[in-house]
Amino acid sequence: MGSILKASKELVTPSTPLIPGYSPLTPLDQYMVRVILPVLCVFEIKDSSLSLKKTILNNLKQGLSRTIDDMPAIAAYVVTDSEVQESIRLKYDNDAGVWFHTKDVSHVDYDSLKRRSFPFTALPVEDFVPEPRGHSSKAPVLTAQAAFIQGGLVLTFNGHHAAMDAQGLGTFVQVWARHVAAVSQGRVVASEHRLGLDSLDGSSIYAPVMRRPWAEFPTFWQSNDRTYEAAQKEVMDAAMSGNFSKLATLLRLTNWIIDEDKLHQLRQQASPQSKSESAVTDNAALSALIWMHLSRARGLVKRHVGTSSLFTAINCRRRMNPPLAPNYPGNCIVLARATATSTELEASESQSLHGIAQLVADSLDWWAPDEIWSLTGAIQAHPNVRNALVPPMDYDVVVTSPSRLADSLSAATWGEELGGITAIRFAFPAWIDGFAVVLPSVQGGFEITLWTSPDTANRLLADEGWCRWVRQLE
Structure with a gap:
């Protein structure tokens, strides 16, 4: 010792x-x-x-x-x-x-x-x-x-x-x-x-103050499904206060990996089925897969939930006009929003994976430089900016892929005494039920960390369709 x-x-x-x-x-x-x-x-x-x-x-x-x-x-x-x-x-x-x-x-x-x-x-x-x-x-x-x-x-x-x-x-x-x-x-x-x-x-990042209605941005469109909103607010309040004990009663963390060979299969599954369709990125396909299986595990159709949204965190440094430096240390994030019906999300992957992934890709494309610039002006005119990034959440999903952070951590060397980092773990408090972090894995493929309700986690663990793509890490 x-x-x-x-x-x-x-x-x-x-x-x-x-x-x-x-x-x-x-x-x-x-x-x-x-x-x-x-x-x-x-x-x-x-x-x-x-x-x-x-x-x-x-x-x-x-x-x-x-x-x-x-x-x-x-x-x-x-x-x-x-x-x-x-x-x-x-x-x-x-x-x-x-x-x-x-x-x-x-x-x-x-x-x-x-x-x-x-x-x-x-x-x-x-x-x-x-x-x-x-x-x-x-x-x-x-x-x-x-x-x-x-x-x-x-x-x-x-x-x-x-x-x-x-x-x-x-x-x-x-x-x-x-x-x-x-x-x-x-x-x-x-x-x-x-x-x-x-x-x-x-x-x-600073635009002139604009009184553009919040509802003109897709992120903040109001959904008719509000049955889970109070539960999501409870998660947010616990996350803000750093009450990890409370969060442990509301959410269960599960960690998964999709290997390179499965990622290749997913890429094939999400490929265009006609000349009129566009190819989608691996991130869009993986986000779609997560969204679909979380929706099934939640049983949205049985709950009579009409729609669900997937929010994707976008690093918009390069989308600014003029662009920010890639290593700008402040916040430069917007949330893209894709919405699908519960029936679409619970359909078979062979029928709907590409279409759902395309919705994800299209939601990212909406955020052009002028829209981001306009948002910064609207934020300054907003009556209350506290947590204004997040609209009222229902049975929705948030996916973030902070790949540059993972790359920075993996590439950093800390001198002869420490050398390089051998493992990275994020202990931050997820602020909604349905939060996903996707990062490149040192083993190849991607690691997926999910924060969901305990019931949803149990159903996901029993989902043979999900486990066909991924394997659980302890």
Whole structure:
């Protein structure tokens, strides 16, 4: 057994103190869901000596200090701006910095985790996700924690979704890892490899204030099906407050993988059946598959639910005019919405998979640059921007594929002492029943993480049609 470190927390500050005060958040930050996004990164460490642990912590903290120099917003708090509109802004305290937690979780063993493919159940929130875990009137943009396990390290960072999306977290990871590696090697990152001011520029997100009706955007169309709306609101409230105990009674997390050969078969199944039809992407086909099988597991036809919608989170950095930098660290997300009848969703895949996938693809295409620009103007005129991204939800599904975050995490190297990440897990609180995260798998294919009601999860586990495509991970 390796040496044990005493649990502690330290405020990591930038090399040059930040000026106290306030700074604005963009319209796409204002309307974002106000939840905390914890990301867990697992490293293997074969040397468990106390001296190595102290070196790793020193590298992480010094690297984090230099990261704040490049990305000052991570040292701020999200606070209320207008109580009437429930808008928010960033506040920099006199001693602005990032709280860094350290602890030993020696009862968890790296080799055991690896044999079990790093299951979520073996990485409990209480041990591996630092406080705070929910939004409040003064919530930090970022907190971090290094938890040493037997033979490894679990590095967690909590990003506030009102200040950064998953792609923005990817930028943070790239910058932090680069600085940690430099500290490990006794050098500094060259200026040409540091995050430039152009990457922080979100000015193209601001359109003039527009009083365009919210209902003109497909995302916010009102559905006639509202029977599950109260239950979905309960999930949202628990997610915002970071009440993981409450969420555990409402949702069950299941983790799946679709292998390369099955993905190839899905691609064939979703191919056009006539010259007049268009080809669809793997993401659209996979989203359609998830949507259809969740609808069947929910029994929408039996419940007399007329329609269901699939909401797809779009990273619209490249769709802005002018485009934002790919590594822009703030929020730049819109929700595309596809709607189908319950009968269509529960039809056989051979008949309807391509058509449902085409609905998904078309919903993404609607969001042209001028529509996004118009939305940013409409957000500024909205009477209440708190969680305005999310319309009233019923038996709907949300799919997000933060591939850049996964790529950033997988590609990052953290110096000789840590090396590369061996596993990535997301512990963020799903804010609806029917939430799906799709990411490339290190095994090939895609991993699919689903948050659904326990009853839906049980029916999905028994769905032979679903299990024909995917296999469950622990």
